[in-house]
Amino acid sequence: VSVDSPTKQKFSPGIFLRYDCRASEEELMRIETQRLTLRLENPFTIAHGTTTERQNVLVRICDGERTGVGEAAVVPYYKETPERVINALTDPAVVVALGDDARLLHDALDRLPPSESTAARAALDMALHDLWGQRLGQPLYRLWGLNPARAPVSSFTIALDTDEAAYRDRLRAAPPFSLYKIKLGSGAWQTDLDIARIARETTGAQIAVDANCAWRADDALQIIPRLAALDVAYIEQPIGRDDHDGWRALRDHRAADWPPLMADESAQNAQDVLALNGLADGVNIKLAKCGGLRAALGMVTLARQLGMRAMIGCMVESSVAVTAASHLAPLVDFADLDGNLLLSNDPYRGTRVINGQIHLPDAPGLGVNPVAE
């Protein structure tokens, strides 16, 4: 999961902006948006800041018989705001783009108006995929020909903490996953190494680390060999988002025993994957960054053709967006699908991640259902 500093604004949950824009008798689709306040069970700290609450946006698309749902993760780091997302979702061109036949998924996606909000685009893409899967009567992973048993385990993310005793307690209190993703970026690479060592001592599970852009290249070259000695599964985003010189420096000094270096903030979309070819070992793909399932599938395909690893990640999101992402899990090497597990008020049920095992739903489409009130 990726989190960021919370927005200052507060919204009431459950406000529906319902509108009906049928331009003609042929246009059958209706669309509605809903602001969603997600509360974190515990405050969550990473290199970018501390979060206690998130304001995401749900979108529902109805073809008269079935309703598809999608979610926009409002991540300040990616310049998203609820207003920007809702503006994008309520663009009158959107409902025209949806067309009148849920089977024609790519036509609808192709017609969506351009928007700066990749999170809004991702929400529409998820809702259209959900509707499409329901229309064809199959879960998304079946429509992609995937084996749900091939999903890797998901990691569980352990936030930053400067208090060693509290950190050990938190790690011990975490659900018993077989892989923990340790957030680093305390401000000094030596402290980061200490945190990783404490994690390594405290749990018998595998660990991976995520620096969230925290290190300069020379710091990264100090800590990475030491992390390699701790046998970490992968190192995510060791250096700055746009620090391609840094990626090159790491590439030039790469040793055979280094774990895979996975780009996250540096790898938002397919163009970034191309730019990272030969630099990063893999990419962490997230629907809110790239604009949805179609773009994510394209990134996986591209990464594979470039010989790169692929990972599926999430933001602080409800079961809607996490379930959508999880349908891609059988295609990737690593999964980090715990965003909904951190919430105290997840409004949906879908994919269950139980001690790291990913259980995809077998209902058509995304396979999510609202939690009964």
Next chain:
Amino acid sequence: VSVDSPTKQKFSPGIFLRYDCRASEEELMRIETQRLTLRLENPFTIAHGTTTERQNVLVRICDGERTGVGEAAVVPYYKETPERVINALTDPAVVVALGDDARLLHDALDRLPPSESTAARAALDMALHDLWGQRLGQPLYRLWGLNPARAPVSSFTIALDTDEAAYRDRLRAAPPFSLYKIKLGSGAWQTDLDIARIARETTGAQIAVDANCAWRADDALQIIPRLAALDVAYIEQPIGRDDHDGWRALRDHRAADWPPLMADESAQNAQDVLALNGLADGVNIKLAKCGGLRAALGMVTLARQLGMRAMIGCMVESSVAVTAASHLAPLVDFADLDGNLLLSNDPYRGTRVINGQIHLPDAPGLGVNPVAE
């Protein structure tokens, strides 16, 4: 359509090499191969040679209830022989790879043993896609979310002929397509230009040209501006398969009014698409070259992410392989799906290409059926 010099060997059609390799009770799939002699209505000449007959191979995979079918195009230019194809198809590792659940398409494809025969790989990939689509009860294009009405027109290929009057007659006798693909490669670019001019004068339809590797870069730089003046839709494979210096020379001299330069022989697979990035304007994707529908979808995805055009083509193939390729047509800019139209003994019916309009079948899977005896 691409053809090549015919093989010298003759085979009786309809010989079934049937074998049952169940390794255990759990292995449900059966596989069989069939040699197929395809006769061309008329001898067909291109830069690589003249063809009157082709020896392709069909493969059928049965899960006990349904049967998927695929076809291997035996194209001498790509070093295929019926023996090599049949050796690859009858590898005992193949039936193990098929597994026991037709829904798990990618598991089966991932498990297929490596083979030098991309045509055999393509045949297995088609048969597995056919079975998968039948198992899910949907045509392939539906499982890809595509709109069958979005397919471009298919071209009809006009073979080389040195006799001008005969050539004009042949063009006039061709079915009334709106796009003809004119085969060039007579041996001299000036003659090739004459042929294109004759075609341009003789038909009111659009024309595209295919040089099948015939020109050196300096010849290509002479003829291409002149072809541009004839308003050709695209120019396929102007220079040699491995002539990347030639592609670079064309790129460096490219004028704004040139039609798209499409790589065919130079673009067999995804690695070739990456190597042609910034050199060719697009790629002609064929199942027999790349190894099937999954690889072809990957090539389309990659080409789009690189900003390249995509085209779907075929070999001298029956309706099995041509129909398989046609399901990708809604994704591409150009289609050349006439391989089965040249045959006097097409053993299957599937996609119908009527005067260039591509009509995809709405039956599940590939949607092909044997012609009644």
